[in-house]
Amino acid sequence: MRTRSGPYAVGALALVAALTFGVAGCVALEEPEVSPSSDGGSATQMLSQLTVAEAGSMRGYSRSRFPHWRKTGQNCDVRDTVLERDGKDIKHSGCNVVGGRWESVYDGRSFTEPSSVDIDHMVPLANAWRSGADEWDDEKRGDFANDLDRPQLFAVSASSNRSKGDQDPSQWKPPNQSYWCQYAGDWVAVKHHWKLTITSAEKATLADMLEGCTWESKP
Template sequence: MSRCYARQRLGFVAALTGLIASVGLLNGPAASAALPTPVSAATARSYLSSLTVATENHTGYNRDLFPLWITVSGTCNTRETVLERDGTNVVTDSSCAATSGSWYSPYDGATWTAASDLDIDHLVPLAEAWDSGAGKWTTARRQAFANDLTRPQLLAVTDNVNQAKGDQDPATWVPSRSAYVCTYVRAWVQVKYYYGLSVDSAEKSALQGYLANC
């Protein structure tokens, strides 16, 4: 093999390798997925009309039956995945914990630069799910519910706002930021519909009222 041919071959291999790498980058996963968009108001109204209306039996629930923050990828669990997804310029360490970034809480419009100021809210709370049907599920299904990244069920919000919400449904609590209320109730109905959860009469009435104005 001549030296000229060898150099040409090496150049071709290098170019091909670069092309493959660039294609891989283009086709690779995005650094951070977006929060799932809830169904439209019209779809939410349709879903709501089909939900079972039942009185909730508030006898307490066992949080341990909802396995939380399972591993999603590598060293990242569900909480860390949501923090990275919902933040801007998020930097993580080798254990996937967020060390810096910026987070906007859609419930109250506050912006935070420390992950410790945020909770990952279960939009439909675990206790609410338990009282409206999840108490009869398998642990595997409760785990799927508690770590659901496909539906608009998990989002990073101001910690004390999440704590004030507690286990309340939309009959007694919606976000203080009015611009987000429609999104919130659409997401609520979507999650309940997907998991076959019931609504109580006050909850349904409140949801109907909010959705009528969406």
């Protein structure tokens, strides 16, 4: 069996512990819920429940319609929270993350400067807009853009994040093929929770990526 790993699953506990003991100026967070994609069967089942539709229009889209990053304490925001969760040997100035070590799960590259790391939205904001978020209000879009409870936010290399852009898995996959099962499962989990649609090409690709994927179930 393949053990579920990656920054979302592994880093969350470290972040919670750090904030519980009180990083200066930060607000303690509850431990994120386990992703519904914690086993291949449930991810495949959730995929079958998603509504298939043609991608919607980009008319009216702007990143400002998805307000981020929300504040989480004095001078801190959700970006700091994800950097804290996904990194090791974190260094702070107040509660801002100013140093540490990060490994990008998309391409295996390592970094020690926070400025070299992007916070990727698993389901990109523009993709969400075309998948139904255009009908939400800005408050709900803000909830989506700052979602720490689903596997939606990841610290990755800037180059991989920008290569991905707003593409779905039928158009872009992480160069690190060993991460494809996790990537597909997390993509499905986010779209399922937020009731976003998928295209037929997206669904077919996700089904292929999930075929044969297994994770050990969490207690």
